Amino acid sequence: MKKIIIIWIVLTAISTANILDEKVRNLMQESNYQSHKKLTKILFRNKEQFYKNEKLNLPKIINTLKENGLLKLNHSIPKKMELGFKVSKNPIKTIKIVEDIFKSMGYYYIFTKKASLTKDGIFVWTINIQTKNMPDPSELIKRLYNQNIKVVDISRYGKNSMSYELETSYSRITAMQVVPSNKIVNLKKPFKEYFLSISPDSYEINIKSNNQDRWYPYIVYFDINLQVLKVIRKKTKIKKLATTIPTATRYIKIGDNFNLKNIKTGLTVMIK
Structure with missing residues (x-):
């Protein structure tokens, strides 16, 4: 024995x-x-x-390699980098989170090379970016962790290609504005479309534009997994809009149907 x-x-x-x-x-x-x-x-x-x-x-393995100059991520000239992400749950939400993370790291031009579903139900998203530096894996791990996404594994396929296996069951989007119910909230000048998080029992949204603006509503309602529930587009200028929030809505994107300059002084919203 x-x-x-x-x-x-x-x-x-x-x-x-x-x-x-x-x-x-x-x-x-x-x-x-x-x-x-x-x-x-x-x-x-x-x-x-x-x-x-x-x-x-x-993280410890990667940091040990980095600290000793053993993880080669940089090139002297821009190269096409390929990154793959394997996700078993919440693929649409994961894409949104990963895209926001890359933008926060300075990678603004992300091109989807392939998006597919395996026989086992694993969503595989492959992207290309043109850059001198492969995105730092340790920084990516940290930022994903802040969104409740765990990196299960990382594999490298040559100097310019990496693949990440992600656990996304409890992922959350932090790059948004939480809007409490029954309170008037003033949204400041938008540099991109507003992305709001609301209470699951919300049933109505009231939106008002400022007098000096010309708002042509563009509103998208999402569920907890960022599946689109409803889209509103208006080709006529509107000052006030009150509309029912679809059941199961957790996120709302608000913009202008033509140009964000049309709401350059912001919007006022109230969720009921």
């Missing part, structure tokens, strides 16, 4: 070491790994320190 336990412990230790080594090797890429093999073995010799709850501690 003791021999069996010892064998099991040894095999577990070997497996744990192999998984860590493979991940480090993948993130560094083969030629870089071979050039710094001795240093890598020293840095990751205490393998148990790079695990958390029996799983790889990806």
Whole structure:
């Protein structure tokens, strides 16, 4: 019995070491790994320190590589970078969150290369960005975590391609304005469309534009997963609008049907 336990412990230790080594090797890429093999073995010799709850501690692994100049993310000239995201739940909401995160990191031009659903129901979203620097994985992990999204795994496919597996069951959008019920809220000059979070029992929204503006309403209602419930577009100028909020609405996007300059002094809203 003791021999069996010892064998099991040894095999577990070997497996744990192999998984860590493979991940480090993948993130560094083969030629870089071979050039710094001795240093890598020293840095990751205490393998148990790079695990958390029996799983790889990806932030610690990545930060260790970065701090020692072993994670090559930069180029001398702009290159086409490819990033993939694998999501099992809330794909539309995840796209919104990831796009906002990239913009906050300075990546404004994001092009969808492919969006597909696997036989297992996994949504795979692949994007391209033109940049000198591959988005920093540790920064991306941190910002996703702030939106209640956990990075389960990261894989690298060459210098210019990375894939992220995400757990999004409890994701939330923080880049929005929370509007309480039965209170008048003044929305300031918009630099992009307003994105509001409302109470699940809300049933009516009242919107008023300022006298000096010319508002042509554009309103989109979303559920908790950012599925579109209803869209309102008006081609005529309106000063006041009161409309029913669809059942299950949690988010509302408000803009102008033609140009945000038409509401340059903002809007006033009240949710009932």
